[in-house]
Amino acid sequence: MNDVIQQIVTPAAIVGGVGLVFGIVLAYSAKAFAVKIDERITRVKAALPGVNCGACGQTGCESFAEAAVAGRVKPDGCPVGGAAVGAKVAAILGLEVTNTAAFVSRVACGGLLGCSRQKFAYEGMKSCTAAAALHNGPKACAFGCLGFGDCVAACPFQAIVIVDGVAKIVEANCKACEKCVAACPKKLISMVPKGKNYLVACKSTQKGPVVKKNCDVGCIGCGICVKKCPAQAITMANNVAKIDPLLCTNCATCVAVCPTNAIVDVTAPIVLRKSVVTA
Amino acid sequence: MIASIVQQVVVTILTAILVENLVLSKFLGMCPFLGVTQKTSTAAGMGVAVTFVIVVTAGLAWVLNTTLLVPNKMEYLQTMTYILIIAALVQFVETVVRKFVPPLYKALGIYLPLITTNCAVLGVPLLNTSKNYDLGMCLVYSFGAGAGFTLALILFSGVRERMDRADIPATLKGIPSALFAATLVSMSFFGFQGLFQ
Numbered sequence: 001m002n003d004v005i006q007q008i009v010t011p012a013a014i015v016g017g018v019g020l021v022f023g024i025v026l027a028y029s030a031k032a033f034a035v036k037i038d039e040r041i042t043r044v045k046a047a048l049p050g051v052n053c054g055a056c057g058q059t060g061c062e063s064f065a066e067a068a069v070a071g072r073v074k075p076d077g078c079p080v081g082g083a084a085v086g087a088k089v090a091a092i093l094g095l096e097v098t099n100t101a102a103f104v105s106r107v108a109c110g111g112l113l114g115c116s117r118q119k120f121a122y123e124g125m126k127s128c129t130a131a132a133a134l135h136n137g138p139k140a141c142a143f144g145c146l147g148f149g150d151c152v153a154a155c156p157f158q159a160i161v162i163v164d165g166v167a168k169i170v171e172a173n174c175k176a177c178e179k180c181v182a183a184c185p186k187k188l189i190s191m192v193p194k195g196k197n198y199l200v201a202c203k204s205t206q207k208g209p210v211v212k213k214n215c216d217v218g219c220i221g222c223g224i225c226v227k228k229c230p231a232q233a234i235t236m237a238n239n240v241a242k243i244d245p246l247l248c249t250n251c252a253t254c255v256a257v258c259p260t261n262a263i264v265d266v267t268a269p270i271v272l273r274k275s276v277v278t279a
Numbered sequence: 280m281i282a283s284i285v286q287q288v289v290v291t292i293l294t295a296i297l298v299e300n301l302v303l304s305k306f307l308g309m310c311p312f313l314g315v316t317q318k319t320s321t322a323a324g325m326g327v328a329v330t331f332v333i334v335v336t337a338g339l340a341w342v343l344n345t346t347l348l349v350p351n352k353m354e355y356l357q358t359m360t361y362i363l364i365i366a367a368l369v370q371f372v373e374t375v376v377r378k379f380v381p382p383l384y385k386a387l388g389i390y391l392p393l394i395t396t397n398c399a400v401l402g403v404p405l406l407n408t409s410k411n412y413d414l415g416m417c418l419v420y421s422f423g424a425g426a427g428f429t430l431a432l433i434l435f436s437g438v439r440e441r442m443d444r445a446d447i448p449a450t451l452k453g454i455p456s457a458l459f460a461a462t463l464v465s466m467s468f469f470g471f472q473g474l475f476q
Binding site: 010011014015018019022023025026029030033034035 | 343347348351353356359360363364367370371374375377378379381
């Protein structure tokens with residue numbers, strides 16, 4: 001009988017007792033040190049897209065939810081979710097929705113392989129950043145899209161394709177997260193309000209003859225579009241025209257008058273022909 | 280008297296770090312050694328978390344061993360009860376850190392549950408028991424062992440960060456080359472054998 005106690009009951013009591021003590025301590029500490037999580041944070045997080053892209057300026061969707069509940073960011077501050085998510089978040093927090101226009105990104109270069117010149121044959125890493133580090137890249141125009149697709153790699157939504165050596169935005173997929181804006185070494189990508197169809201697809205600040213030598217579709221700074229625009233939406237600075245999307249009325253006059261076809265209709269369907277990089 | 284204690288403490292810590300390095304001499308904790316050493320920052324975070332858990336576990340295990348197990352001649356229960364201590368303690372530390380030091384919880388969050396199943400954490404209390412240390416020496420040795428673990432992780436993460444940039448044959452990329460590197464780092468620590476007598 002003593003043997004039974006010695007060999008079975010005592011060890012069982014020790015292990016069981018130690019386990020019981022730890023169990024009680026853990027149960028107590030779970031109550032005593034419980035961290036209160038605002039249930040609204042969980043609900044806001046559920047309403048968000050959950051891509052954790054960081055485009056809102058927070059470190060992820062959870063941080064955005066915390067900040068929104070704390071009132072540090074506006075409920076519609078999620079550029080990916082846009083107005084729909086903004087309304088949901090505002091409803092959870094009991095706030096009014098403030099309307100901000102949805103944005104979309106645009107690539108300001110039209111210098112396709114066929115109509116722009118190369119200054120040397122580049123055989124290095126297939127990366128715009130790497131290519132740009134070598135004499136501003138193989139393109140004769142120092143401002144042009146290099147077409148190695150750093151933006152394609154950065155885009156979490158497959159909203160960019162490279163067509164004939166130039167990045168094109170697939171507007172249906174673009175969630176305005178601005179990842180591509182940061183990825184482009186040439187700073188060609190910018191955010192514009194949705195619904196504006198025309199874009200000066202050139203950023204070259206060089207003088208007309210130089211632009212003309214490097215590229216068939218560059219802005220030569222002639223200023224015809226500035227004069228002809230009925231809405232006075234176009235300005236000329238540093239030899240390159242710029243359309244103010246807030247004033248633009250989508251009349252397409254500029255497209256018709258531009259002598260080099262540097263102003264393009266971005267709604268034109270994308271034709272994949274000689275794609276260097278696809279998503 | 281004090282001088283001899285200081286000497287004993289220093290020798291014990293250096294022994295634990297260099298001569299009896301947990302990872303490189305005793306081959307304990309190989310999983311985090313290969314798993315979280317891609318970046319130096321994560322390696323350091325893991326090392327610090329493991330050191331903390333080892334020291335507290337070793338202290339608790341010593342108390343349990345001397346008050347409950349040895350008087351009842353139940354030494355064979357050591358492994359079981361130590362695992363119990365580790366599991367409960369990691370859980371407890373997680374709760375407390377989450378409440379009082381949220382930034383630390385965010386930094387360690389992913390590592391804490393991993394530590395529960397880290398054999399180095401179980402190995403150190405068992406080593407302490409076999410060496411018959413008193414409570415003070417037990418804590419000192421545990422700290423040294425944790426520091427040695429941290430050192431091994433940081434050194435190896437440095438090696439791996441460099442290997443990432445090296446031109447390694449395709450067949451050896453990743454874990455195979457990491458194992459080669461681990462062997463070489465381990466052999467270099469072999470040179471510390473016999474440092475203290």
